[in-house]
Amino acid sequence: MQGRREQQLTFSDALWPNEIPENSYWARMRKYLLQIDESVFSPLFSHTGRPSISPVLTFGAMLIQLEMGWSDRQLEEESRFDDRCKYAFGVSRDFAGIDAVTLCEHRARFIESGIIFTLFRDLLADAKAKDLLSEDKLEIVDSFMTYGAAAVQDTYTLLRKGVVRVLKIAEFHELDSKLTTVLDRKDYMTDAKPKINWDDPEEKRLLLESYVVDARNLVAAVRALQPLPRDLKDAADLLERIAKQDIEDDDGQIKMKRGVAKDRIISVNDPDMRHGRKTSSSKFDGYKTHIMTDGNFVTAVVETPANKADSEPFPDLMDQCEANGIKFTEVMGDSAYSNWPIIDRKAKDGITVIAKVPSEPIVDGRYPKSKFDIDTENGVVACPEGFAAQFDPSAIERREGTVARFSDCTECPSKAECTGSPRGRSISIHRYEPEIAAERKKQATPEFKEFYSERANGERIISHLTRHGGRQARYIGIFKVWCQEVLTALNHNIKAFYRLAPATG
Numbered sequence: 001m002q003g004r005r006e007q008q009l010t011f012s013d014a015l016w017p018n019e020i021p022e023n024s025y026w027a028r029m030r031k032y033l034l035q036i037d038e039s040v041f042s043p044l045f046s047h048t049g050r051p052s053i054s055p056v057l058t059f060g061a062m063l064i065q066l067e068m069g070w071s072d073r074q075l076e077e078e079s080r081f082d083d084r085c086k087y088a089f090g091v092s093r094d095f096a097g098i099d100a101v102t103l104c105e106h107r108a109r110f111i112e113s114g115i116i117f118t119l120f121r122d123l124l125a126d127a128k129a130k131d132l133l134s135e136d137k138l139e140i141v142d143s144f145m146t147y148g149a150a151a152v153q154d155t156y157t158l159l160r161k162g163v164v165r166v167l168k169i170a171e172f173h174e175l176d177s178k179l180t181t182v183l184d185r186k187d188y189m190t191d192a193k194p195k196i197n198w199d200d201p202e203e204k205r206l207l208l209e210s211y212v213v214d215a216r217n218l219v220a221a222v223r224a225l226q227p228l229p230r231d232l233k234d235a236a237d238l239l240e241r242i243a244k245q246d247i248e249d250d251d252g253q254i255k256m257k258r259g260v261a262k263d264r265i266i267s268v269n270d271p272d273m274r275h276g277r278k279t280s281s282s283k284f285d286g287y288k289t290h291i292m293t294d295g296n297f298v299t300a301v302v303e304t305p306a307n308k309a310d311s312e313p314f315p316d317l318m319d320q321c322e323a324n325g326i327k328f329t330e331v332m333g334d335s336a337y338s339n340w341p342i343i344d345r346k347a348k349d350g351i352t353v354i355a356k357v358p359s360e361p362i363v364d365g366r367y368p369k370s371k372f373d374i375d376t377e378n379g380v381v382a383c384p385e386g387f388a389a390q391f392d393p394s395a396i397e398r399r400e401g402t403v404a405r406f407s408d409c410t411e412c413p414s415k416a417e418c419t420g421s422p423r424g425r426s427i428s429i430h431r432y433e434p435e436i437a438a439e440r441k442k443q444a445t446p447e448f449k450e451f452y453s454e455r456a457n458g459e460r461i462i463s464h465l466t467r468h469g470g471r472q473a474r475y476i477g478i479f480k481v482w483c484q485e486v487l488t489a490l491n492h493n494i495k496a497f498y499r500l501a502p503a504t505g
Helices: 011-018 025-035 038-044 055-068 072-081 083-089 100-113 115-129 155-172 201-223 230-245 314-323 340-348 393-398 433-442 446-470 478-504
Strands: 138-147 247-250 253-256 274-277 283-293 298-305 330-333 352-355 373-375 380-382 388-390 401-405 426-430
Touching (some): 025 055, 138 314, 155 230, 393 401, 446 478
Antiparallel strands (some): 274 283, 373 380, 380 388
16 A cells, blocks of 8 residues: 655754755755655556555655665665655654665566656656746767666676576466476586586587487477467577577587677576666667757667667657657767668758757878769769769669779879779769768858757766766566666756756846
């Protein structure tokens, strides 16, 4: 049964305003929690039974956890002894605190119900009603890495844990007796590492082969069951994928495949995690969090596995921003969002995407593409020496681009400055070649550089988010991690709202 907030305060509570600064995080959180109507949580709780603690307090506790980096047990202790927490909750100093078990149980209800997203949208609506959102209709898009909560596992561990996962789910459904008979190995339920010579490649291969054979047999046995429970089917599908991604059959021998499989599963505990990189030198495992912001408030949040390109969820971000009631006419991002099909499509909708065009590659100091005159209408490319190469203009429409090749550059006086290929220079023609060239010239102007400096506001917002709960995933699975990042954004928006609200009177 849903609990209610206790409004009865003590004499010592009157001293709090002198101890907690009005512009502190705790005072702003108190204002936010006091304005939440408890009835919004009513659908999540039964109307009978012993009253629990107020869900407003447990929701606030989740926000404070992210701000301070506390675990459930730390939050339990701080809510019992820290006056700042009690002040933020709007309770008396003799408040007994929030039990970690209750917090965990309420959190599960909040995540399952989607109320986190509702409260996120509600605060944006309040900010819009008070004219706190930016009026220049410019949104900034960016992303940051979020480290996964599960351990990354090697192929041997993935196979073994995948088998164990299937067996445990089968045991829950009382089907394990029909499956264990197909397994040659009998050590899956032990945590002990297989006793082989790990320095011997052949022993390792034989161990891998035994795991793969067992996995394939187990998957076949599961699929023969009728009816097949959905969670058992999902576990078998996961095991089948694990047994394929790093494996190859070579002349009847099962071996480890060279290289890393595309979209490789890296953890049985969290199958949504992926290897990723934010830059060429920055590798990580987990997820990417994508945000849109007006420079003060986070207006949209999308979560993807770490291996997704930044531009892939870009349309979803813009759609979510509009669904949250935020109208914009311009979106600014870095070169990762220089996706011309999206830019072209959004331009037709009246939205200008301002993305840094990637720098023009210059190979060994030779002539860059900008030295060539490209006529996409007639399919002609003229080089600096006046020679011409032709290409089919219709090929650009049929696919993303084509190539124009100069047939003979051997007699050209500038060949050494242009190409080292004995076959002559070739120029790749992008479908949006004229637009890219025009944008590159525009972005070289001082006016654009001054305007583009607005993008730094997105980096500043990300810095706040990652310092207060956004960098490390606390939960397993992409949906729960998304909920965590929305909570992190809501926590940031609360601070921004009550920082800016007094200025409006």
